[in-house]
Amino acid sequence: MKTELSPxxxxxxxxxxxxxxxxxxxxxxxDERLPSESEMAxxxxxxxxTVREALKRLxxxxxxxxxxxxxxxAFVNRLQYDxxxxxxxxxxxxxxxxxxxxFDTACEARYALERACAALSAQRRSPDHLAxxxxxxxxxxxxxxxxxxxxxxxxxxxxxxxxxxxxxxxxWHLAGAIEGMQPLMNMITFSARDRARIIALHTALxxxxxxxxGAAAETCLDDLCAETKQLARAVRAARDLRKSPAQGHGHGx
Amino acid sequence: MKTELSPxxxxxxxxxxxxxxxxxxxxxxxDERLPSESEMAxxxxxxxxTVREALKRLxxxxxxxxxxxxxxxAFVNRLQYDxxxxxxxxxxxxxxxxxxxxFDTACEARYALERACAALSAQRRSPDHLAxxxxxxxxxxxxxxxxxxxxxxxxxxxxxxxxxxxxxxxxWHLAGAIEGMQPLMNMITFSARDRARIIALHTALxxxxxxxxGAAAETCLDDLCAETKQLARAVRAARDLRKSPAQGHGHGx
DNA sequence: ATACATTTAATTGTCTGACAATTGATAATT
DNA sequence: AATTATCAATTGTCAGACAATTAAATGTAT
Numbered sequence: 001m002k003t004e005l006s007p008x009x010x011x012x013x014x015x016x017x018x019x020x021x022x023x024x025x026x027x028x029x030x031d032e033r034l035p036s037e038s039e040m041a042x043x044x045x046x047x048x049x050t051v052r053e054a055l056k057r058l059x060x061x062x063x064x065x066x067x068x069x070x071x072x073x074a075f076v077n078r079l080q081y082d083x084x085x086x087x088x089x090x091x092x093x094x095x096x097x098x099x100x101x102x103f104d105t106a107c108e109a110r111y112a113l114e115r116a117c118a119a120l121s122a123q124r125r126s127p128d129h130l131a132x133x134x135x136x137x138x139x140x141x142x143x144x145x146x147x148x149x150x151x152x153x154x155x156x157x158x159x160x161x162x163x164x165x166x167x168x169x170x171x172w173h174l175a176g177a178i179e180g181m182q183p184l185m186n187m188i189t190f191s192a193r194d195r196a197r198i199i200a201l202h203t204a205l206x207x208x209x210x211x212x213x214g215a216a217a218e219t220c221l222d223d224l225c226a227e228t229k230q231l232a233r234a235v236r237a238a239r240d241l242r243k244s245p246a247q248g249h250g251h252g253x
Numbered sequence: 254m255k256t257e258l259s260p261x262x263x264x265x266x267x268x269x270x271x272x273x274x275x276x277x278x279x280x281x282x283x284d285e286r287l288p289s290e291s292e293m294a295x296x297x298x299x300x301x302x303t304v305r306e307a308l309k310r311l312x313x314x315x316x317x318x319x320x321x322x323x324x325x326x327a328f329v330n331r332l333q334y335d336x337x338x339x340x341x342x343x344x345x346x347x348x349x350x351x352x353x354x355x356f357d358t359a360c361e362a363r364y365a366l367e368r369a370c371a372a373l374s375a376q377r378r379s380p381d382h383l384a385x386x387x388x389x390x391x392x393x394x395x396x397x398x399x400x401x402x403x404x405x406x407x408x409x410x411x412x413x414x415x416x417x418x419x420x421x422x423x424x425w426h427l428a429g430a431i432e433g434m435q436p437l438m439n440m441i442t443f444s445a446r447d448r449a450r451i452i453a454l455h456t457a458l459x460x461x462x463x464x465x466x467g468a469a470a471e472t473c474l475d476d477l478c479a480e481t482k483q484l485a486r487a488v489r490a491a492r493d494l495r496k497s498p499a500q501g502h503g504h505g506x
Numbered sequence: 507a508t509a510c511a512t513t514t515a516a517t518t519g520t521c522t523g524a525c526a527a528t529t530g531a532t533a534a535t536t
Numbered sequence: 537a538a539t540t541a542t543c544a545a546t547t548g549t550c551a552g553a554c555a556a557t558t559a560a561a562t563g564t565a566t
Contacts, residue, residue, distance in 0.1 A: 010519070011520075013312075024343065024346060026350075030351055037546080046520080049302050049522095052306060052547090056265060056309045056310050057312065058313070060310035060314055067528095067529090067547080068529065069528045070528085070529050070545045071531085071545080074547090080352070081348070084344055090273075091314075091332070091337055091340055091341065093277065094316070095332050095337050095422075096422070101422060105422055108420055109423040112370065113369050116365040116368055120365065165365075169362035172348065173366060263549095289518085290518070291517085299549080299550085300551070302550075303549060305518090319517095320517085320558085321518045321519075321557045322516075322558025322559060323557085324560080325516080325517050325557080325559090327518090
């Protein structure tokens with residue numbers, strides 16, 4: 001059933017890789033049942049725990065699902081958007097938080113991608129998308145909203161914008177770009193004035209989409225990008241100042 | 254060290270989830286060593302194989318790495334671009350191939366995102382990026398190149414374009430959009446005339462980037478998108494025709 | 507004292523065998 | 537015929553053992 005294994009890895013990793021390849025290039029099709037763990041153990045010449053470790057690796061990538069019982073087993077899983085969403089967001093989040101990506105780079109990437117959706121969304125957005133955006137704007141205007149909730153609403157707003165393009169593949173890609181930045185955004189403190197500016201831009205954005213004016217929407221996103229970078233810069237300055245409070249008198253020439 | 258586990262899942266999934274959350278929200282930091290498998294087994298009140306299954310799940314997501322030996326163990330892994338690339342491409346590939354996404358949707362998403370990189374790449378591309386693109390164009394012009402190799406070169410060309418934007422986050426996002434479509438592209442047969450048109454557009458694209466003309470580059474990408482959709486349509490028509498060769502005389506009403 | 511070889515201890519990787527839990531199919535009973 | 541009980545296959549979990557690996561500790565010779 002499966003082919004040779006390549007060395008240099010744990011057995012469970014090799015087995016997982018062999019099965020993964022079989023799935024990716026179609027030798028195992030969706031909903032097909034894999035042999036039982038015992039059978040695979042015999043096939044690969046390893047013990048059952050080793051096979052199980054391999055299967056858990058695949059399950060972690062949503063490539064298979066398992067079911068107990070008489071007719072149970074491991075089945076090739078149809079990767080669906082909701083599962084892929086989670087993976088995308090997790091990966092993006094970690095990539096941004098672990099690699100000391102500078103905020104401007106992440107921000108530029110995010111808004112560049114979102115701009116790509118704006119024109120399509122202006123063409124195709126439904127009244128529902130607009131309503132969702134307006135609802136989030138309203139939520140953002142509530143006094144006493146915590147910074148975290150404000151960010152959460154911001155994410156929801158932009159998701160509605162992207163979903164308006166009516167392209168699930170695009171929505172999936174943008175999930176990482178937008179939600180993955182949330183931890184970074186949560187480090188920002190939004191003053192009342194900041195919020196007002198952002199809400200104004202969100203309103204302009206919704207208006208542009210309502211008017212099916214893609215170009216105007218793109219302009220709003222550019223402004224929003226600049227605004228966000230500016231806020232982050234302020235946070236950074238405050239932090240650096242706290243770290244070395246008296247560096248203003250010139251220490252390097 | 255870790256908190257309570259939530260039910261409704263396998264123990265190994267619960268444990269993996271607990272550790273994953275600890276990593277994501279920073280309670281475990283990069284390069285920190287987890288307790289040994291035996292210790293964790295005791296901590297969580299499960300057996301060592303169960304802990305191992307949990308750790309393999311995390312390893313499959315590149316969240317941890319393990320090392321044998323006296324000072325070995327499981328360490329929180331810094332998610333790096335090359336690892337994240339692979340995951341991104343795998344996920345995108347499966348999402349497109351398993352969900353009967355229609356080609357036009359995938360294509361639209363891909364070129365919309367790539368367009369977002371074009372302007373930046375026109376500003377920032379280095380001579381190296383241009384050289385890489387020209388090299389791929391040359392490769393694509395070789396007679397006797399298989400369709401698969403042609404696609405491969407196409408991917409490399411577009412990657413060079415995207416990398417020209419000098420934003421690694423953007424490059425990561427686009428990896429899925431571009432390479433994930435390769436299996437779909439491989440289903441297309443490229444006639445000599447098709448290749449000539451594509452090569453002409455690639456050349457125009459490289460010229461636009463050389464001239465730092467972002468708008469021209471975007472136009473080329475639009476043309477390329479239309480061209481690709483057109484080719485896919487031809488393949489689809491041929492396949493449908495083969496499936497039901499005489500359906501033209503009306504069987505319904 | 508330094509360089510090199512040996513031993514040791516800690517840790518992951520793997521195996522064996524067993525039992526529990528789940529679940530669809532089958533047989534028995536009313 | 538419908539319901540119930542049993543069965544068999546499969547995954548989930550456990551316990552204990554041994555192999556393989558690796559850095560550190562120890563010993564030895566120059």
